[in-house]
Amino acid sequence: MKRILILTVLVALLAAACGDDSAASTTATTTTTTAATTTMAPVTTTTDAATTTAVVTTTTAAVTTTTTIVYAVDSSSFFPDVLGSAGDPNGSGCVVNADILPNGVWFGYATSVSGATITFDLACFFTGDAAVAAATADAAEAFDFYIRNQNPKTYSVPIDGGADVFIVDPVTIEETQISAASWPSGASFVPCPGEFCAVWLYVNGGQATGLVEQYLP
Numbered sequence: 001m002k003r004i005l006i007l008t009v010l011v012a013l014l015a016a017a018c019g020d021d022s023a024a025s026t027t028a029t030t031t032t033t034t035a036a037t038t039t040m041a042p043v044t045t046t047t048d049a050a051t052t053t054a055v056v057t058t059t060t061a062a063v064t065t066t067t068t069i070v071y072a073v074d075s076s077s078f079f080p081d082v083l084g085s086a087g088d089p090n091g092s093g094c095v096v097n098a099d100i101l102p103n104g105v106w107f108g109y110a111t112s113v114s115g116a117t118i119t120f121d122l123a124c125f126f127t128g129d130a131a132v133a134a135a136t137a138d139a140a141e142a143f144d145f146y147i148r149n150q151n152p153k154t155y156s157v158p159i160d161g162g163a164d165v166f167i168v169d170p171v172t173i174e175e176t177q178i179s180a181a182s183w184p185s186g187a188s189f190v191p192c193p194g195e196f197c198a199v200w201l202y203v204n205g206g207q208a209t210g211l212v213e214q215y216l217p
């Protein structure tokens with residue numbers, strides 16, 4: 001029994017050695033799995049920096065310019081005193097060596113008015129003994145007053161919007177106050193503006209802050 005088994009095994013081995021096609025042949029199959037490589041391009045995220053524009057609000061404080069009134073109309077006595085020396089004309093005089101009429105009280109004629117600006121012909125208004133002396137010097141005759149107007153120079157004087165303006169009432173021949181915006185007024189006895197528009201200008205800070213028409217008989 002053992003011999004038969006051994007013989008059988010030897011026959012099988014010889015058959016395998018001789019390349020018997022009937023022998024089972026086992027071929028190992030190698031499967032290569034290639035993993036797909038996915039290349040992802042780097043994602044660049046650009047974040048725009050938020051630009052904040054600060055709105056700057058500039059507040060300009062309103063500047064109020066107040067004119068100091070040194071020369072003011074005295075409504076209890078509209079006729080100005082002599083502010084200079086004895087023998088001088090009434091008011092601040094009539095000799096100005098400047099292109100701008102300085103602060104003071106000045107007599108003259110409002111020859112024209114345009115845009116609240118007077119073209120002012122400065123003159124001299126004398127009273128009392130000064131009127132007699134001035135008239136005598138000019139070979140003229142003086143009454144209660146004397147006006148001398150020998151200088152052709154004129155001045156441009158703006159009227160302040162809040163000026164005190166007094167016109168001559170044609171009935172009572174008294175001074176009546178009106179607004180600066182309403183002057184010249186056709187309701188006045190004095191023909192203004194023009195060569196016979198006699199006025200007193202109260203100048204403060206380069207502006208006429210007061211204006212009084214002068215009645216001339």
